[in-house]
Amino acid sequence: LKTREEMRRLFADVPEALENTQKIVDEVEEYKLDSPPVMPEFPIPAEFSTIDEYRQKYSKDLLVEELGETAYRRLGNLEKVLRVKLEADYLHYLVTEGAKERYGDPLPEEVIERNGFELKTIKTMGFPGYFLIVWDFIKAAREMGVSVGPGRGSAAGSSVAYCLKITDIDPIKYDLLFERFLNPNRISMPDIDIDFDEDGRDKVLRYVVDK
Numbered sequence: 001l002k003t004r005e006e007m008r009r010l011f012a013d014v015p016e017a018l019e020n021t022q023k024i025v026d027e028v029e030e031y032k033l034d035s036p037p038v039m040p041e042f043p044i045p046a047e048f049s050t051i052d053e054y055r056q057k058y059s060k061d062l063l064v065e066e067l068g069e070t071a072y073r074r075l076g077n078l079e080k081v082l083r084v085k086l087e088a089d090y091l092h093y094l095v096t097e098g099a100k101e102r103y104g105d106p107l108p109e110e111v112i113e114r115n116g117f118e119l120k121t122i123k124t125m126g127f128p129g130y131f132l133i134v135w136d137f138i139k140a141a142r143e144m145g146v147s148v149g150p151g152r153g154s155a156a157g158s159s160v161a162y163c164l165k166i167t168d169i170d171p172i173k174y175d176l177l178f179e180r181f182l183n184p185n186r187i188s189m190p191d192i193d194i195d196f197d198e199d200g201r202d203k204v205l206r207y208v209v210d211k
Helices: 004-010 018-029 051-057 062-068 070-077 078-103 109-125 128-143 152-156 160-164 201-211
Strands: none
Touching: 004 128, 051 078, 062 070, 062 078, 070 078, 078 109, 078 128, 078 160, 109 128, 109 160
């Protein structure tokens, strides 16, 4: 790198070049890249419940009792936690209905226990909205006639994903570990690998953008 003096000599015939470079430097905005992911809010059907109803039903103390102090603090303020609670309850409803299709009714105890563990982990980590979004666009893809892969990677270890028909591999039957996919000791966004047929991929992308 040349010194300031060397640059002055080099650009002696056009000194404004140095001034303009400094102007650009002065306009550079500093910001951090480590902000948490910004998730869109999944629209919960009003007939299930609303955020206003949850505000009246659940106090901070009740939510801390349900989630634990650490999870509550990590999720943020009361409004954020109420939203996570609403999404988690709707997810629980969808998973229960999906589990009956996959495993029959009444549900085997092993399935109830596994889904309960996974749903609690998803809720305390603040990711029920993520699962609802993925469930929604995969459901839409199938309704549009797009071929969807059976699931691969660590998401295949989730019985919640299986009950939502996000994946088609039974993790209980094959003894697959959920902790490889989501682990409360390592907070990071879930990563579900999804394959769509080549012709249908654009349809799914358009659906997601429009929604």
